[in-house]
Amino acid sequence: MARPSSHDTAHSEETEGGGFDYWTTQHDGEVRLRQDRNLRESEAPLTVHDLVMGTAVKYSHYVALGSKHRSGWHLLTYIEYYEECRRAAKAFLRLGLERFHSVGIMGLNSQEWVIASIGAIMAGGFSVGLLSTNSPRVCRLIAQKSKMDIFVVDSDRQLQKVTQIRGSLKHLKAIVQYQEEIRREQRGLYSWQRFLELAKAVSDAQLDQVIDSQKPNQCCTLVHRPGAAGRPKLAMLSHDNITWTTAATVQSLCFRRPPEGQEVLLCYLPLSCFRAQLFHVWVAVAVAGALYFAQPEAALRGSLVDLLREVQPTSFYGVPWVWEQLLDALKARQLDASAFRQKVDAWARSVGLRDNRRPGFRRQVHPSLCFRLAKLLTFDSARRFLGLGSCRQFLSSGLRLPRLTFNFFLSLNIPILELYGLAEASGVHSLCTQNNFQLQSCGKAIPGAHTKVVDEDAQGEGRVCVWGRNVFMGYLDDKESTQQWMDAQGWLRTDDLGFLDMNNFLSVTGNIKDVIKLQSGESINPHPIEDRVKLGLPIARHVVVVGQGAPFLCALLTLKCQINPETGEPRHMLTSEAVAFCRKLHSQSTRLLDIVYGHDPAVLEAVSLAIEAANASAPSNGARIVKWCILDKDFSVAGGELGATLKLRRAVVAKMYQVEMRRFYEDHQEG
Template identity: 45%
Template sequence: MSTNPMDFCTSQLDGEVILRRNKKEKFEDPLTIHELMIETATKFPDLIALGTRKQNDWETVTYIEYYELCRKAAKSLLKLGLERFHGVGILGESCFEWFIINIASIFAGGISVAIYPKNSFQVCRFIAENSRANIFMVEDDWQLQKIFKVQSHLTHLKAIVQYKDKITKKSPNIYSWDEFIDLGVTISDEILDRSIDAQKPNQCCMLIYTMGTTGSPKAVMISHDNITWTVRAVLQSLPFTHPPDNPEILVSYLPLFLIPAQIFEVWLPISIAASVFIAEPEAMKVQESLLKILRQVRPTSFCGIPEVWQGLQEKLNTDQMASTILKRNIFIWAKKVGLRRSLNPDADAHVPVSFRVAKKLIFDKVRRNLGLDRCLQFLSSGAGLSREIQEFYLSFDIPLLQMYGLTECTGPHTVSTEKDLKLFSCGKAIMGSKSMVRRPDKEGIGEIYLWGRHLFMGYLNNEYKTKKTFDPKGWLHTGDMGILDEEGYLHITGRTEEIIITYQGEKIFPVPIEDMLKENIPIIHYAMIVGNQAKFLSALLTLKCEYDQDTGEPHSILTKEATKFCQKHNSKAVKVTDITNNQDPIIDAIIQKGINAINEKTDFESHKILKWKVLEKDFSVAGGELGPSMKMRRSHIIRLYQMTIAGFYI
């Protein structure tokens, strides 16, 4: 019996899909979110599930308390009138209440709708209307005011709950967290259980909105099975530990409106009964805040995005530069020993004495300084992890296990493990999924296609886009370009829209060049190569600078690391404006030297960077140059700096 390819997907919120089954899988039975959670709550009721900071101590809940809190909140949502397959918008930073609301929305038969906290009120209106949101959960008054501005347009909205801070002005159908959590006392267990029992693994339970460079956000429909299957597949590949012997201790700090963060900080921990300690929201912005919680919790596994790993790298470099000459020299020696050993682990039959000494003197101290001394695996999720960052950590005997995935495949698709590691690759497809490269060129580079039960259901209310995303056999085409080597390791080279076509029709992938720019010129924060249909390449460069902790806006003041770099080279620059418009010949010469080193690697004039400019402002999410996951929004940047780019080719 043949299956219609479109049975694998839908664009309707109440639609159901056929699961992509693989006969080789060890875990065929699909699960709902409730089944995933009740299994752990029943098996390990007294283990710590969540910890949140209260003044100078940690307040914790066990797995049975976690489960009961989610049920209690689900009853309150039903009391407020949440309808089946209608949205519950969650607008705010990650926190304890966020975890509860997210799961309770699903228990109650609604759709959890995670919203980027910095979205404008216009975008919030679109999401509310698109998801048919019955209820909005907002963090504070700032978020509440966004909903007030558009409330008259929201025909499905029944109530708003402000789950943090005191409500400044009481209005009808506006509830505090304490009021909300007690609302469902009149809803019986039987009513809630009927809602839970009606749910199927192949139905939607969550919407993740992805921001493109133009137009409205796309609503990625995620099913129960997408989440529960992905978690079990990842656990087949990555060696997370399990209770009762070795329960995992994890830190939650990544923004939970991103599906990879949810997989590793919400759903996977539930599956293995891990203890998750929730960081303050500023942990993503303020390095010291992240380091503080890492040192307090000392997680057993840690997942970072490239921006986080880069920030910790800068911290280590700053500490190194502030140390004595003797300590600095020991540091440099140890890094050389560590990198040599990491790049050639099989070169010596036994661990060299020099490596053991370096480990005791430096490597163990670095891990303690980062709060990662108990960490058994160091994961990196998201695009942009350069070879330079990976080699930096390898020099401290910290192998970053790179993963690849996207929202449309519920987060991870490939993972790397320490036992099955190919340096600088993104690893192999998780158990039960497959990768394929279509139309490879002579170097083996082609578009990456994915297959597995983690593939999303479709784009809500967008049948055309949904059908366009899948091929006739149900494979997802990603828009990413890469190589799948003979051993099954995936190597990403860039996205189709990133490819630069020279005036002679040659293809150039800008990301490796941009990584080399940042490696050769340590003061550079972001580099973007341009030159489509041109005779040569040009570069837009930003410098490492401080950021406003509240707004995320970049300042003109250089970071401490950047300032010390300038001082080391006899430059007096302390601000971006000291360097822009060719005001600092010393830094200009350093930048040009770094570019020359890259240009020497090619004989083609069209592949060389002949012009460049340091921009007056660093890229940021607040400025729109970066998306919520810190990726450059290239077409947006090109529009912003179209006059500058045009000036390169006059």
């Protein structure tokens, strides 16, 4: 099959006014690749098909995907994986998928999800992942904007959403349902097996013709991003965005390939979130790793440790809430240990934190005798308990990990490599590596990419801007938003705040949208303040600093409560760690209501002391928390305060807790 050369893809699409050739907003647009001529990464770009086929040919008989069924694990080899993707692509063509139209995928992580996504790309369409929590209205807007020809759903619940909006989708030709059996037949609805059988009517030559027409600098994936007034934006990612970013990430980190060894990866974060998709799907393909699927609900409901113990991953990627969940599991285990065991573990953690905080600790060839003993007594058993006994690298993305969480894992010789990325930068832009590591930093730009910080304040903090072949093509049919994010030189202006040190390590400290502007005009980044409070208050689950347009800052706090394993909703019972914290304060509280409505003096005093300690480090009087309150329930996805990946939704919290926020300022207004 003929493949486009790098010369073919160097041409850019001309846009109105000229100059903005690094981006496009058209379905069939092509962009100029941000190639750095001084580096080797400027080799011929690849399409997604090239990447998948290359691995399938070279590692054909290695395990690619593992799905758990009642009878055990169902495994697919790489050659079977590739052939299933081709079958799906043919079936999409048979259903009428048009070039540069989309296939929407809405459901739980599964091999069908991934095969549908890659199949849609091979067939010349766009893969569009939708969150299972999306409303019918959001689904409709995404489907209309992306010219969605086919909807792939996992269950009757998701099918009902599509059924509600079907009449308004002029391009929709078919719906495919996987996992659950179809309850009621309807026109254009196919089961997964019946869908795949449609492939028989399409020849290999017909599919190959479509594959050969694809160019690396054309769009293949759309990522849903929140927009103004609830209208979604769709970030366009090209073949090259995905394949180049994947290659640069693999080059930077320590992944093994067969036959020396095969990476084992756990797929549990929603694949509609592209950062998770990059590590779960594309990195797995690039290194010929074995990807095992877990239901996302299992992780959200607190059984992630059980999944890790079963799969035994060799590399583990998480987000801050995942690492905090694992931290809670470790602390609960410690509380059940004997007093002697607790003393041994405390000694081991002090050794681990001391040695691991030394400059260049990852290059230590001969660890101290105390460190080796601590590893034997505590570190190895902690990893085994978490199911990370075979894990060689630990990754985290999102906002910077809380210092308490980062330091705890570091003390157990689990150095978490933090990375920075966003969907508009194909999931990854900078990262720490085992050989290029800096505490509480998200590392340096991946090879061939560049970072700068603009509009810096007196402390050197400013807006983070990124450049590289990982930068997206633009927002589909949205020139105004694209121009707001992209400049003529191809730099992507993000909404993230951070700073670069003298060695070009990037630290991300917050987001412009989260900055609070006080009545005095002073602008406050809430994230460092919240981090300081949580550092001194391990019983706190969430700390949300508020005060937009107000005379001073206040804080809403939630405490660590048990999670209902069936619904994922928080209970009123405190976690064992929180109860132990209360006992140290000589408090007998075991429920959240004991503290909130019982006005537990010991706990309230502990909160006051933590707030005072955080205020002592405040850079200005305006950055001090004046008032606070503990909410009578923890945040959750079901409650609306948290997103699908448990990211805090600040705007929702501010709307839901207006009464509590008004009380903070009533006395001040009366005065």
